[in-house]
Amino acid sequence: MKNQKRILFIGAHPDDADILCGGTAIKLTKAGHIVKFVSATNGDTGHMILSRAETAKIRNKEMAASAKAGGLEYEILPHNCGLEASVDNRREMVRLIRKFKPDVVISHRTCDYHPDHRATAQLVQDTAYVGMVPHFCEDTPIPDVAPVYAFTYDKFVDPRPFRADAAVEIDSVLEEKLKMMSCHKSQFFEWLPWADGDKDIMSRKLTKADKHELLLRFVERFKGAADSAREWLKKIYGVRKGAKVVYAEVFEQSPYSRVVSREEFQKLFEP
Numbered sequence: 520m521k522n523q524k525r526i527l528f529i530g531a532h533p534d535d536a537d538i539l540c541g542g543t544a545i546k547l548t549k550a551g552h553i554v555k556f557v558s559a560t561n562g563d564t565g566h567m568i569l570s571r572a573e574t575a576k577i578r579n580k581e582m583a584a585s586a587k588a589g590g591l592e593y594e595i596l597p598h599n600c601g602l603e604a605s606v607d608n609r610r611e612m613v614r615l616i617r618k619f620k621p622d623v624v625i626s627h628r629t630c631d632y633h634p635d636h637r638a639t640a641q642l643v644q645d646t647a648y649v650g651m652v653p654h655f656c657e658d659t660p661i662p663d664v665a666p667v668y669a670f671t672y673d674k675f676v677d678p679r680p681f682r683a684d685a686a687v688e689i690d691s692v693l694e695e696k697l698k699m700m701s702c703h704k705s706q707f708f709e710w711l712p713w714a715d716g717d718k719d720i721m722s723r724k725l726t727k728a729d730k731h732e733l734l735l736r737f738v739e740r741f742k743g744a745a746d747s748a749r750e751w752l753k754k755i756y757g758v759r760k761g762a763k764v765v766y767a768e769v770f771e772q773s774p775y776s777r778v779v780s781r782e783e784f785q786k787l788f789e790p
């Protein structure tokens with residue numbers, strides 16, 4: 520395929536990618552581009568009943584099922600939750616990125632609420648420069664072109680709010696995104712509702728409609744993404760369509776690697 524793009528999302532947990540850029544990934548893979556989702560940890564602490572070992576095992580299966588549904592590659596790095604932004608882990612991240620040769624690397628911002636998200640964000644950010652330094656990880660060849668680095672949407676305002684440099688409408692693939700998310704059963708139908716206060720969640724038999732509502736409720740949390748990029752959405756999709764977009768996935772360009780124009784940045788996420 521001509522102009523085939525390679526997109527690498529590195530999140531902290533097995534479900535992060537689906538939530539933050541699942542819709543964009545679906546659109547890109549359908550058009551023949553290569554998307555890989557990486558979870559920097561095995562997600563082993565996120566359950567109230569299962570043991571850590573059981574949770575990690577289930578999370579692996581769930582991420583595999585979701586990747587299959589979305590037609591994408593995936594990898595879970597061999598770390599328990601409680602990830603540290605160590606130099607060894609930075610080397611692992613550099614090797615991963617160099618081997619995949621992405622056009623764009625996407626991760627969390629370093630001001631995220633979750634320590635694993637912050638450590639992952641720090642590790643990814645730390646590869647932006649040393650990833651192209653010849654004597655860092657001499658065992659893994661450096662790609663010809665440095666990837667562009669991007670952050671996914673969040674609502675944190677300290678030290679400053681997220682800036683939407685690129686936006687992708689995902690209304691057209693919402694049900695497919697929910698289908699991918701639904702593979703993460705132990706998260707969206709167990710752990711996350713429980714952590715949100717629904718302590719009886721495990722004792723109820725959830726119907727298909729219940730599950731759909733739980734997934735949608737979670738997606739609603741990121742509804743602000745479209746508004747954060749409203750003017751840009753109108754520019755990309757036209758004023759009428761851009762004004763009507765309900766759900767979007769948005770991306771901010773990192774200044775720490777190769778920097779491209781806003782138009783070029785947008786094109787990285789478009790099929």
Ligand SMILES: [Zn+2]
Binds near residue numbers: 531532534535633636
């Ligand atoms: Zn997470």
